[in-house]
Amino acid sequence: MLSINMDDVVAVLKNCMPYLIAMAVALVVMIVIVALAGKIVKQQAGTKLLRGTTLVAFFTAIVVILNAVCYGPMANLLDLVSGSGSISAESSAEASALTEExxxxxxxxxxxxxxxxxVKAGSNINVFGWSSISPVYGGTGSGAISADAELVTLLDGFKNAGLKTNTELSDFYSKYLATRPELGYFEHDWTLPEPPASSYTDEMIANAKQFSDTAVVTISRLGGEFADLPTDMQFDSDTEKYKENSDEYQDFPEGTHYLEPSQSEKDLIKLVCENFDNVILVYNGANTLELGIADEYSQIKSVLWCAGPGQTGFNALGDIIAGNVNPSGHAADTFVYDLTKxxxxxxxxxxxxxxxxxxxxEAEGFFTSGTTSPHFVDYVEDIYVGYKFYETAADEGLIKYDDVVQYPFGHGLSYTTFDQKMxxxxxSNGKVSFDVTVTNTGDTAGKDVVQVYYNPPYVNGGIEKASANLVTFEKTKELKPGESETVAIEFNLEDMASYDSADAKAYVLDKGDYEISVNADSHTALDSKTITVDERTVYDGNNARSTDRTAATNHFDYAAGEGITYLSRANHFANYDEAVAAPTDYEMPASAKEGFHNSHNYDPNDYNDDSDEMPTTGAxxxxxxxDLRGADYDDPQWDKLLDQMSVKDMDELIALGGYQNVAVKSIGKKLVYDADGPASINNNFTGLSSIGFPSEVIIASTWNKDLAEKFGESIGRMANEMNVTGWYAPAMNTHRSAxxxxxxxxxxEDGVLAGHIAAHSIIGAQSKGLYAYMKHFAMNDQQIAQNEMLCTWAREQAIREIYLKPFEIAVKVGGSKAVMSSWNYIGNKWAGANDDLLKSVLRSEWGFQGMVITDGFHYTGYMDSDQAIRNGTDMMLKNFDVATNHVTDQTSATSVIAMRNACHDILYTVVNSHAYDPSVKTETPVWRIVAIAVDVVLGLLLVGAEVLAVRRYLARRKSGVTVA
Structure with a gap:
């Protein structure tokens, strides 16, 4: 999401048009009166008085109109750009240290x-690869690191760790191309300016071999908002570009994709391996790359995954290579040899x-223009996402695991060895519990991760079940050689239930044997035990799961779509080829059209309830x-407070929720600010930003809940200093696709890992009074067409077990108080107006109490506030007026009740935030103070000018000047 763009400017100018017209009218009137003054008043003194008074009146009118503009359509933008606050040096230093940790x-x-x-301390080391001088720190878009940030480069990280790098190589890359091609919102330059192997002279290679017998090769990939990585590098669009590095070959021949090494990268690796026996491959990117080339060369002995490390994180890469830090990361995704399969x-x-x-x-938005039509995507793999597919497919004989998977989910090595015993x-009492004793059996201090998986009983053709499922995890403290730690593991028995969307329409814990294992990764069990469930349990009706407020039942039957074949484990994945084939029928089914709404065909009057009674307003x-801080959500005082709001008050609070929510005079509500940035906290209007933290992939790969909580606390502390109350993060959609x-x-790719890391980030942020908008709720798992009415089709079991899982944990464990919905449709219902998602599941089942905001409101042409508030959304992410962010039906009882409920959610969240901590001083935006001062000065000047004009008139009359 961007905060300011040309469409914003145009929209604001449209809103200001009546005022601009009034200025033009005032100017014309002034010119006419001044020109005709001599004819209107015959006396010279009177003529001059008329002209002077007209000028004073004109400038008074201009001041009044400018005030109307500033306090009207421009007020929210001016509030945003004049936000106060600064981040202390102490908080920045703490955040910097945490980034490295x-x-x-x-x-x-x-x-x-x-x-x-x-490598040995103080070693010389050759660093090959253009990305060594232009690495990836994070990504682009709303999650990007501030452009003004001072960065620790990859080579700085090596230097700071005591390693010496070959400057001849780095100078060579800088001369080839020192900057990274632009990956923007509109045009995507995917160029990887890796010098051809032929450009390395014999002298350069000889010098490198003399400098060190060890070589690092870096490869990076950058991703960002509104730009899915290309699955076919042959572009026929001006918005997708690639510049070749050589006239003699193509970096990406026909049929190749962005997540495999380019020909220039392959040639470089071949050159390096021909000249060095000790090669370290560093992959710097968040999207899993095909790394099969590491198997092709015995010289490549070490491979490191360093997803975007943030502003100072490359210090950690240097420290790990130098041995100052023992690595303890474990892969948050599965690396496979061939992503096309x-x-x-x-x-x-x-x-x-x-x-x-x-x-x-006809779209007129920032990201879309011309005719916009509904799109679709079919989640045909069902629950078999990531490792859940590979482990199950191997067990069923569909694949040979080692031929398909290179590095499993959860895989990660250390400079020491560990032993884990269950x-x-x-x-007992619905809980599964046991201890795991972790012992450092090597000679270096380090940390290990206890990964707990279960393999449930499966009946052929029954409820779909993966044979490996992460259920919980813990990270040890740093263990010295020979030291042990006993890690207590506990989870709910019901956490192993599967969702049966076909028959029971509820979560079901089947009877049978459940294998519980502690693993090194999703594929490698270290120890295991088996428990037996004697009776089948269906969690329905009054027998809800212990974590649910009401029992889960089918709400998304329509989202399965029509004529879609979903992958099934039945008969050893017998339908695999049929299920995973590309769609051939693009015709929108009649069943999908029925009930499909956007702002162009939604009429709120069609959904009014005549039995609704108009609430009290303006009391x-x-x-x-x-006065309501700390009050229960259902406290009767809320009704009295909400009675005080006018319909206009409610509409403005709902409509103008972008990066702030407005002050409401009738209830003494103060203006509060929200900020963006999953990898930081960025005020896009004042330009104030925190340090850039590592990408969420890095944070997940720590498998460390305590560190995630410290991250949230750091964000919260800096937000308080920035006078920011809401944080558009964490983002927790699923890595469905690389x-x-x-x-x-x-x-x-796993909802349990994502959910607990997100939950603890939220716990940390909210401990400082910052409400964190978990996003994008839900199933916003690709960038292509996400804002073009993208109908996302999936079975209810996959929706719940895969795509809602991290959000569910964030609510139940993290206590999330705010949600940002997504642009896409779930089935044929826009997520931001999907009552099944936002009411039935989020609020009724999970017990969420807080507010829901849309994603960037005007970057699409189909979002509608009437539809949104009636179906569970509370606030529109927009900071000035556009056509559909205001509620159009402000007269029916049904609509006013929906507005009132939305305001209740917003106010409940805000009053319990840092903004209403008694120690926090309420600050008036600077521009309002300046505007008052300017108005006073101008008022005095205008009054003075008029007094002076009258005095001169009286003086002329007294002197007898009467003829014009």
Whole structure:
């Protein structure tokens, strides 16, 4: 989301048009009166008085109109750009240290043959690869690091760790191309300016061999908002570009994609391996790359995954290579040899419906123009996402695991070795518990991760179940050689239930044997036990799961779509080829059209309830919002407070929720600010930003809940100093595909890992009074067409077990108080107006109490505030007036009740935030203070000018000047 753009400017000018017209009219009137003054008043003194008074009146009118503009359509933007606050040096230093700590534990050592790493302290080291001088720090878009940030470069990180790098190489790359090609919102330059191998002279290679016998090769990939990584590098669009590095070959021949090494990168690796026996491959990117080339050369002994490390995180990379830090990261995603053979590959990208002209519209938005029609994407792989597919497919004989998977989910090496032993497993009061004894059996201090998986009983053709499922995890403290730690593990028995959307329409814990294991990764069990469930349990009706407020039941049957074949484990994945094939029928089904709404065909009057009674508005009950701090959501005082609001008050609070929510005089509500940035906290209007933290992939790869909580606390502390109350983060959508450009700001392919890391980030942020908008709710798992009415089709079981899982944990464990919905449709219902998602599941089932905001409101043409507030959204992410962010139906009881409920959610969240901490001083935006001062000065000047004009008139009359 961007905060200011040309469409914003145009929209604001449209809103200001009546005032500009008034200025023009005042100017014309002034010119006419001044020109005709001599004819209107015959006396010379009177003529001059008329002209002077007209000028004073004109400038008074201009001042009044400018005040109307500033306090009207421009007020919210001016409030935003004049926000106050600053980040203390102490908080910045703490955040910087935390960034390195997160990256210390988040960089993942994927391979380390012959114990090549760590290198000796103070070693010389050759660093090959253009990305060594232009690495990836994070991603682009709303999750990007501030452009003004001072960065620790990759080579700085080596230097700071005591390693000496070959400057001849780095100078060579800088001369080739020192900057990274632009990956923007509109045009995407995917160029990887890797010098051809032929450009390395014999002298350069000889000098490098003399400098060191060890070589690092860096490869990087950058992703960002609105740019899924290309699955086909042959572009025929001006917005997608690639500049070749040589006239003699193509970096990406026909049929290749962005997440495999380019020909220039392959040639470089070949050159390096021909000249060095000790090669370290560093992959710097959040999207899993095909790294099979590491198997092709025995010289590549070590492989490190360093997703965007943030502003100072490359210090951690240097420290790990130098042995100053023992790596303890574990992969948050699965690395496979061939991404084109993943079950999702044929069902990502742009699929535009045909036969949907009646639902199309002419877009005039920032990101879309021309005719916009509904699109679709089919989640055909069902629950078999990431490792859940590979482990199950191997067990069923569909694949040979080692031929397909290179580095499993959860895989990560250390410079020491560990042993993990399970104690006896007990099942009592619905809890599964046991101890795991972790012992450092090596000679270096380090941390390990206890990963707990379960394999449930599966009946052929029954409820779909993966054979490996992460259920919980813990990270040890740093263990010295020979030291042990006993880690207590506990989870709910019901956490192993599967959702049966076909028959029970509820979560079901089948009877049978459940294998519980502690693993080194999703594929490698270290120890295991089996527990037996004697009776089948259906969690329905009054027998809800212990964490649910009401029992889960089917709400998304319509989202399964029509004519879609979903992957099934039945008969050893017998339908695999049929299920994972690309769609062939693009015709929008009649069942999808029925009930499909956007702002162009939604009429709120069609959904009014005649039995609704109009609430009280504009009452004088004498309450202030601050009086409700700490009150229960259902406290009767809320009704009295809400009675005081007018319909206009409610509409403005709902409509103008972008990066702030407005002051409401009738209830004494103060203006509060929200800020962006999953990797930091950025005020896009004042330009104030925190340090750039590592990408969420790095944070997830720590598998460290305590560190995630410290991250949230650091964000919260800096937000308080910035006078910011809401944080548009954390983002926790699923890495369904390696090609999602936004994977850098989402955590993982696994909902349990993502959910707990997100939950603890939220706990940390909210401990400082900052409400964190978990986003994007839900199923916003690709960038292509996400803002073009993207119908996302999936079965209810996959929706719940895969895509809602991290959000569910963030609410139930993290206590999330705020949600940002997503642009896409779930089935044929826009997520921001999906009552099944926002009411039935989020609030009724999970017990969420807080507010829901849309994603960037005017970057699409189909979002509608009437539809949104009636179906569970509370606030529109927009900071000035556009056509559809204001509620159009402000007269029906149904609509006013919906507005009132939305305001209740917003006010409840805000009053319990840092903004209403009694120690926080309320500050008036600077521009309002300046405007008052300017108005006073101008008022005095204008009054003075008029007094002077009258005095001169009287003086002329007294002197007898009467003839014009």
């Amino acid at each position: 997160l990256t210390d534990e988040g960089i993942t050592l994927l391979q380390n043959d012959d114990d090549l790493l760590p 993943t079950p999702y590959f044929n069902n990502i990208g742009e699929f535009e419906y045909t036969g949907a002209d009646d639902l199309s519209y 104690g006896d497993v007990t099942v 004088k009950n004498g309450l202030k919002l601050a 090609f999602d450009g936004r994977n850098f700001e989402y955590y993982s």
